[in-house]
Amino acid sequence: MTAGLCLIDTDILSYILKDIEPVCSHCRKYIKDKGRFTISALTYYECIRGYHAVGATKRLEVFKSLLDITDVIYPNQEIFEKAAELYGVLRKKGILPGEFDILIAATAIVGGFILVTNNEKHYKSISNYFPLKIKNWMKS
Numbered sequence: 001m002t003a004g005l006c007l008i009d010t011d012i013l014s015y016i017l018k019d020i021e022p023v024c025s026h027c028r029k030y031i032k033d034k035g036r037f038t039i040s041a042l043t044y045y046e047c048i049r050g051y052h053a054v055g056a057t058k059r060l061e062v063f064k065s066l067l068d069i070t071d072v073i074y075p076n077q078e079i080f081e082k083a084a085e086l087y088g089v090l091r092k093k094g095i096l097p098g099e100f101d102i103l104i105a106a107t108a109i110v111g112g113f114i115l116v117t118n119n120e121k122h123y124k125s126i127s128n129y130f131p132l133k134i135k136n137w138m139k140s
Contacts, residue, residue: 005034007073007108009117010043012137017062026116026137037070040107042100044072073107082106086126095125105132 008016015023031037051060075083083106090096097105101119105126108115117123118138126132 005038005111005113006030006116006135007104007111007113008037008039008043009104009115009119010046011118012116013037013039013043013047013066015118015138017059017066022139023137031069035069037066038111038113039070039072040104041072041074042103042107046100073111075103075107079103079106079110082110086130089129090125093125093129097122097125102126105130108132 012023016027047063048060051057051063073079083103086102086106086109087096090102101122105115105123107113109130109132114133114135115123116135116137118136120134120136123132123134127134
């Protein structure tokens with residue numbers, strides 16, 4: 001089990017890479033306590049896609065160096081099954097977050113992670129119906 005471990009969402013990871021507070025204070029404490037970050041493969045993709053799109057080679061290098069202390073969770077059958085369940089329930093309710101948000105949330109739920117995000121409203125509809133724990137490091 002991953003008790004107390006966090007899955008870092010793309011927005012929070014970008015704040016870490018930009019050295020934005022209070023995220024970086026939470027980040028330093030987390031690394032001191034846990035030793036490593038965890039991200040979804042979708043967060044990995046969103047980051048490298050964005051850096052390539054704007055030609056941000058220095059930011060890409062910084063991101064890749066952060067991977068030395070980061071575990072990347074790749075979607076597997078259990079994550080896809082949970083994401084499909086999330087999609088089915090939310091679609092019936094007339095609520096559909098983005099596909100990446102659904103997959104990232106499913107990764108957190110299946111892995112027992114707390115999802116760290118500043119995009120709380122993206123995930124609120126999921127946490128209303130599923131056991132998704134959310135934490136926002138932008139709030140002190």
